[in-house]
Amino acid sequence: MTSKKQMIAFTRKQDQDVTSLQPISLPCPRTGKVITFLYDQDTTTIFELSKVAEGRKACWLIDNSVYKDGALHFITPIDPLFIVLPILAEIGRKVSLIVRKKDSELSLTRISLSHAQEEGKALYRTMDDIFTLEQDIPSHDIQRMIDTTAFSEQLAHLCDTQEIAPGMSVYRYNEEKSLGWLKQKVDALVQQFDMIPQFKNSLSDLAEDKKKDHRLRESIYVLAKYLTNDWIKALFKCYDGLTEEAVDETEESMANDINNPSVDDYFQLVSNKSTSPATEKATKKPKPTTPRSLANVNTKDIKPLTSFFKSK
Structure with a gap:
């Protein structure tokens, strides 16, 4: 006997019905492996399902029920043409x-x-x-x-x-039409690039003549999640002089090894791309210091806290 899984969804709209969402199996656009998507029967829309699991054991407490799987899933619409x-x-x-x-x-x-x-x-x-x-x-x-x-x-x-x-x-x-369609996707992302705060912040330290290539490069990498390496290389060739950025081996290994990062790790990975090393050092909290009122206290006859728990 197999137990049917329940899906708890949090939506932006109050009382939004999510019972029409049904799991379906389709090939991953990048790897070709069969993975789970969601299909909305009412709107005939396909959603991708991205799991962000907690690094530690967690659960959901909803009403009077406890749900053992404490993972968080992001549900976003996906263009079926990528599949x-x-x-x-x-x-x-x-x-x-x-x-x-x-x-x-x-x-x-x-x-x-x-x-x-x-x-x-x-x-x-x-x-x-x-x-x-x-x-x-x-x-x-x-x-x-x-x-x-x-x-x-x-x-x-x-x-x-x-x-x-x-x-x-x-x-x-x-193939020519397909590449043209992907290029349209890249160009659309470039037009909206400055509307996304994190992307816009990534331009602040760049020279003016480098910003155009940066927008193109990052827009291609946004689509890279849905494309094979051959398509990514083909897109770079569409733009004269645009080169792929060298990938940090440590960061690439971390991204490949952690399939289900914690929620904190997920947002940390996203924010790291727009945070320079100098900024990271500046945001580190200083080590707390001993209050001046306690600095000169005579501790000679003060018993340690553990002494109160010893058996007499």
Whole structure:
């Protein structure tokens, strides 16, 4: 017998109904591993679920019940195209076998679908063929993703599309379109960069000619959570002269090793990016000193506190 997990949600709006949120399993955009998302049946929206666990044992006390799992989860909407992109890209990388005649002999040559497109061999595929038949994930969860608002129309950002019958379209992955869509995401983040206090503060110590590259670089890194390394490198190449920032090995190791940092650690990691070493030293609290009124007290005949607890 399996016990059904309960989800306690705190929302910004009072009396907001969260019973429509259902867990679904979909591939992680960056790693490809199947992870849990939330699907809102009322709005057909997909939410990502980020767990921030306490470093020590904790629990929730709600009404008259005790919930052993004291972890905190952040629930935020996610664009389903980020989930779709690696699926489409994988299909684009798959190889096909074609027969070629070379030196009067038949040989099987492996060519990528991108090469096949140049030779007119590329095939359009139905949505079911792309997202259902080849995926090792629950079909009903894939269907929920497909049912999200305007999903089929949004695929035009990543694919060439053709309508073969009323209400029926076929799709072909287009890498150039996909990169253009990601670039639009980066440019949108750059426009909003100064509206986020922590990002804006990170510009204060930079020379004016360095700020533009900094905005672009950090905006790409914001999207990096949802992209493979190949896409990250491709985005950097879109901007002339923009280079990737060297990553501190200690910080990278810490970020990779701690899957569920405490709430304090989570916000500390976020704030460290906008805090310089000089500022950290300045914010350290001084060691408390002995009050002057007690500095000259004669302690010769004063018993230690532990003496009161000894057996007589």
